[in-house]
Amino acid sequence: MIAIPWFFNMEDQMPLFATIFLVTNLLSAFWVPYSGTLVDKYDRKKVFLCILAISGLLIAALAIWGQWQGGLPIIAVGAAFTVTFLNYNIHYPTLYAFLQEITEKEYYGKLSSYIEVQGQFATITAGAFGAILLEGVLGGSLKIFGVDIPVGWSLEPWQVQDIFLLDAATYLVAFILVAFISYKSLRERSVIVGSVADRFVEGYQYLKANPIIFIFGISSYSVFVTLLLTGFYTMAPYVEHHLGQGAAVYANMDMYYGLGAIISGIAIRWIFRRARLIDSIIILTFMMMSSFIVLFLTKNVVLFFVLTFFQGICNAGVRVLRVGYLFKYVPNEVYGRTSSIFTLTNIAFRVFFLAIFSIPFFAMSSHVGYVMLLMAIFLALTLVVISVFYRKFHKDLVQEI
Numbered sequence: 001m002i003a004i005p006w007f008f009n010m011e012d013q014m015p016l017f018a019t020i021f022l023v024t025n026l027l028s029a030f031w032v033p034y035s036g037t038l039v040d041k042y043d044r045k046k047v048f049l050c051i052l053a054i055s056g057l058l059i060a061a062l063a064i065w066g067q068w069q070g071g072l073p074i075i076a077v078g079a080a081f082t083v084t085f086l087n088y089n090i091h092y093p094t095l096y097a098f099l100q101e102i103t104e105k106e107y108y109g110k111l112s113s114y115i116e117v118q119g120q121f122a123t124i125t126a127g128a129f130g131a132i133l134l135e136g137v138l139g140g141s142l143k144i145f146g147v148d149i150p151v152g153w154s155l156e157p158w159q160v161q162d163i164f165l166l167d168a169a170t171y172l173v174a175f176i177l178v179a180f181i182s183y184k185s186l187r188e189r190s191v192i193v194g195s196v197a198d199r200f201v202e203g204y205q206y207l208k209a210n211p212i213i214f215i216f217g218i219s220s221y222s223v224f225v226t227l228l229l230t231g232f233y234t235m236a237p238y239v240e241h242h243l244g245q246g247a248a249v250y251a252n253m254d255m256y257y258g259l260g261a262i263i264s265g266i267a268i269r270w271i272f273r274r275a276r277l278i279d280s281i282i283i284l285t286f287m288m289m290s291s292f293i294v295l296f297l298t299k300n301v302v303l304f305f306v307l308t309f310f311q312g313i314c315n316a317g318v319r320v321l322r323v324g325y326l327f328k329y330v331p332n333e334v335y336g337r338t339s340s341i342f343t344l345t346n347i348a349f350r351v352f353f354l355a356i357f358s359i360p361f362f363a364m365s366s367h368v369g370y371v372m373l374l375m376a377i378f379l380a381l382t383l384v385v386i387s388v389f390y391r392k393f394h395k396d397l398v399q400e401i
Contacts, residue, residue: 009236020078035090036340044098056171066161093339108327117265203337260312289379
């Protein structure tokens with residue numbers, strides 16, 4: 001996923017990528033409600049194995065086709081993005097529901113931190129490999145965290161089909177690891193019957209009866225919305241056209257983000273241990289908004305890495321607090337479906353902004369920085385909504401996780 005946006009950017013095909021991203025989100029709007037019912041109906045380990053097998057085989061097929069053809073048409077690269085993105089839509093609800101199912105309630109807060117730390121170690125690793133594979137190792141030096149490190153060997157940049165083949169191998173490793181997981185469920189789950197629509201409505205009815213959880217789940221997603229839009233769509237042209245830098249800076253961005261997220265996963269619950277949950281979310285959202293304003297106003301690479309680091313802190317911090325709260329208050333038997341509803345609102349925001357990004361003004365390379373300003377405005381509006389709505393619910397949103 002690091003390589004694909006950069007590939008489209010290098011091919012000067014970001015408008016096409018925007019269309020693929022938009023279509024992928026529209027497909028997600030149909031896929032997410034169904035995937036949420038699958039998470040709640042079937043054994044979560046089996047769901048994991050199925051999605052790993054299907055996604056891995058599809059990516060492997062594209063990689064093998066690219067090897068045979070000596071390259072991949074750009075639409076096939078877009079297909080790999082769509083497959084991976086749709087996989088995300090079921091992977092994370094399955095992961096969270098599975099962990100909630102096998103963990104005692106008193107450990108929910110710590111668990112949400114551990115998930116974040118583990119996930120961001122993977123992000124840093126992916127960023128390091130991304131820098132190597134996209135840029136290569138030329139002149140015997142390697143850029144890690146933006147610093148040239150002498151290694152004494154060279155490597156030509158990989159083709160996108162080679163990266164896909166490595167990606168497919170990681171799916172195989174994950175499948176083997178998940179297959180050997182042994183666990184005991186700690187939650188009683190009733191047998192789910194009825195159509196997909198009926199099962200999805202049950203999740204909606206639960207949230208309708210619990211408006212605090214409903215609004216919290218939607219509003220606390222805003223930071224992730226902006227990060228997803230900029231990370232997948234904007235950062236590649238931003239690095240090239242706004243900062244005037246190459247693939248190494250783009251890949252190292254993920255490493256700084258991951259480092260900030262790891263620190264956040266370890267320390268965020270301690271930092272906000274005396275704060276109300278909603279106040280913690282407001283502070284982190286404000287920090288994220290401020291980072292986008294500075295990205296809009298500046299063109300300094302070092303500052304870019306610093307801000308990416310703080311964005312990692314903000315997004316991971318919100319997610320740790322959010323997941324811990326939802327683990328505690330959302331019953332396991334409806335967790336997948338409620339996650340789907342939150343994701344649908346996330347998709348609606350993404351489709352809205354992608355439509356705006358397709359306006360010729362934003363499509364111009366020299367105007368890519370204005371996307372950052374638009375994200376800051378969106379977060380400012382979110383802060384207003386959160387602050388106003390939650391005043392009457394302040395006793396319910398204490399920091400208990």
